[in-house]
Amino acid sequence: MRHRAIRPEPLFFELNPRRVRRQGYMLPTLDVPPVEPARVLPANLVRDPDPHFPDIGEMEVVQHFHRLSQLNYAVDEGLYPLGSCTMKYNPRINEQTARLPGFASIHPLQPVAQIQGALRLIWELEEALKTITGMPGVTLQPAAGAHGELTGILMIRKALSTRGDPREVVLVPDSAHGTNPATASFAGYRAVEIASADDGTIDLGALEKMMDDTVAAIMLTVPNTLGVFEHRIVEISKIVHDRGGFIYLDGANLNAFAGRALPGLMGADAMHINLHKTFSTPHGGGGPGAGPVTVSEALLPHLPVPRVVRTGDDYELLWEDPESIGPMRGFYGNFLILVRALTYIRSLGAEGLRTMSDVAVLYANLVRHRLSGAYHLKYDAPSMHEVVFDDSRQARHEVHNTDIAKRLLDYGFHPPTMSFPLIVHGALMIEPAESVAPEEVEAFCDAMLAIAKEAEENPELVKTAPHDTPVGRVDEVRAARDLKVRWMPEDDGA
Numbered sequence: 001m002r003h004r005a006i007r008p009e010p011l012f013f014e015l016n017p018r019r020v021r022r023q024g025y026m027l028p029t030l031d032v033p034p035v036e037p038a039r040v041l042p043a044n045l046v047r048d049p050d051p052h053f054p055d056i057g058e059m060e061v062v063q064h065f066h067r068l069s070q071l072n073y074a075v076d077e078g079l080y081p082l083g084s085c086t087m088k089y090n091p092r093i094n095e096q097t098a099r100l101p102g103f104a105s106i107h108p109l110q111p112v113a114q115i116q117g118a119l120r121l122i123w124e125l126e127e128a129l130k131t132i133t134g135m136p137g138v139t140l141q142p143a144a145g146a147h148g149e150l151t152g153i154l155m156i157r158k159a160l161s162t163r164g165d166p167r168e169v170v171l172v173p174d175s176a177h178g179t180n181p182a183t184a185s186f187a188g189y190r191a192v193e194i195a196s197a198d199d200g201t202i203d204l205g206a207l208e209k210m211m212d213d214t215v216a217a218i219m220l221t222v223p224n225t226l227g228v229f230e231h232r233i234v235e236i237s238k239i240v241h242d243r244g245g246f247i248y249l250d251g252a253n254l255n256a257f258a259g260r261a262l263p264g265l266m267g268a269d270a271m272h273i274n275l276h277k278t279f280s281t282p283h284g285g286g287g288p289g290a291g292p293v294t295v296s297e298a299l300l301p302h303l304p305v306p307r308v309v310r311t312g313d314d315y316e317l318l319w320e321d322p323e324s325i326g327p328m329r330g331f332y333g334n335f336l337i338l339v340r341a342l343t344y345i346r347s348l349g350a351e352g353l354r355t356m357s358d359v360a361v362l363y364a365n366l367v368r369h370r371l372s373g374a375y376h377l378k379y380d381a382p383s384m385h386e387v388v389f390d391d392s393r394q395a396r397h398e399v400h401n402t403d404i405a406k407r408l409l410d411y412g413f414h415p416p417t418m419s420f421p422l423i424v425h426g427a428l429m430i431e432p433a434e435s436v437a438p439e440e441v442e443a444f445c446d447a448m449l450a451i452a453k454e455a456e457e458n459p460e461l462v463k464t465a466p467h468d469t470p471v472g473r474v475d476e477v478r479a480a481r482d483l484k485v486r487w488m489p490e491d492d493g494a
């Protein structure tokens with residue numbers, strides 16, 4: 001167990017319960033007459049005279065937030081085995097390049113002549129992603145993976161409407177990430193579920209039946225959300241293309257095969273890549289991130305604007321193109337994230353990227369090998385970057401996946417992804433991610449094995465975990481039904 005003692009931290013408002021007058025600033029005495037707010041503002045905009053701001057000093061503020069930060073878990077602290085999320089270490093050199101003044105201090109409205117270096121960086125990252133995916137075009141604009149999905153599906157919709165063949169349906173496998181059906185609906189399509197075969201990949205028979213001229217596209221995750229490679233991907237692409245549909249690949253987890261396989265050769269028409277999962281940029285609560293989309297020849301004309309174009313050694317921005325789906329966000333995306341991603345790609349090089357994917361797969365298989373005696377594997381197909389167990393063995397002792405996750409906190413590890421994908425009941429989806437040391441992966445496996453043993457010998461211990469954290473088990477039902485996210489003055493001292 002890797003804990004150090006941590007005190008529970010009171011709320012900001014509770015730090016000074018007697019409300020002794022303290023303040024964290026020193027301003028000179030006001031040398032103009034004070035203004036009554038009601039005289040200059042409409043009455044409904046004037047707040048209660050006492051907004052109940054906490055009275056605390058500067059050092060208390062710093063210590064409060066520092067202590068809160070210590071309650072958190074982070075990629076810089078240890079293994080963060082969230083399957084599908086790929087929580088990997090963000091190398092410090094990425095931060096150094098992103099802070100170079102020539103990148104950090106420029107403005108998107110500067111004349112292009114002054115930002116040639118930045119445009120060149122965008123162009124070079126585009127070239128790198130085209131090489132890594134074997135696809136002829138890319139946009140770096142989307143702010144996250146889900147936003148990339150929307151961008152890709154809108155390009156497909158544009159290609160179909162340009163062809164005079166608008167369609168209605170997008171096929172989404174039952175194992176898919178929830179963002180896939182959400183994207184399809186958001187783009188105006190009906191998301192129709194397609195079943196998985198026994199090995200967890202797409203059921204070709206089902207696809208044959210469903211693939212007709214109402215289907216705009218199929219959205220496939222590679223490797224899929226069970227961490228299994230769609231080994232019939234080329235056949236799937238052929239069936240879909242022959243009937244006029246498009247192949248959308250969810251490439252969020254490109255860290256599983258970058259440098260080893262080319263989505264372009266699999267038949268992809270559009271694929272988003274999460275820079276935060278594969279190329280070591282920070283995850284950011286949906287942003288500021290980047291989810292570039294690579295495209296096939298068929299979608300090239302519909303890429304968003306502005307686009308960076310190169311003429312000789314000069315770079316320009318193309319703002320207008322009638323065939324484009326238009327801008328997906330302001331300017332050219334989250335530029336400093338792009339700087340970090342190119343830094344990572346350049347520091348690893350082609351051989352390093354191959355090793356990255358190899359290690360991602362190796363670690364997932366190390367976990368699979370060590371844990372499959374203790375935890376049940378519903379799908380036995382070979383694992384890529386992640387492995388999905390379920391809690392059926394532990395459930396015999398009334399211990400469920402949530403209990404296992406809570407007990408892991410006592411062992412000092414962040415839990416894996418839980419209860420997802422939906423086709424695995426009681427799922428524990430583990431992705432060590434390639435950036436940690438092998439000893440860390442082994443230590444995580446040791447903890448998981450110890451918990452499996454506890455589940456048999458002392459299930460109560462697991463069911464009541466966590467025991468060693470500043471906050472014990474929370475009432476999840478109450479948290480969902482009676483959620484309080486705002487402190488009100490009435491609660492003061494209650």
Ligand SMILES: *Cc1c(COP(=O)(O)O)cnc(C)c1O
Pocket residue numbers: 084085144145146147177179221225250252253274286289291
């Ligand atoms: C993470 C992920 C997404 C969504 O990416 P965001 O950047 O979080 O929007 C979509 N599909 C898969 C398979 C993912 O793992």
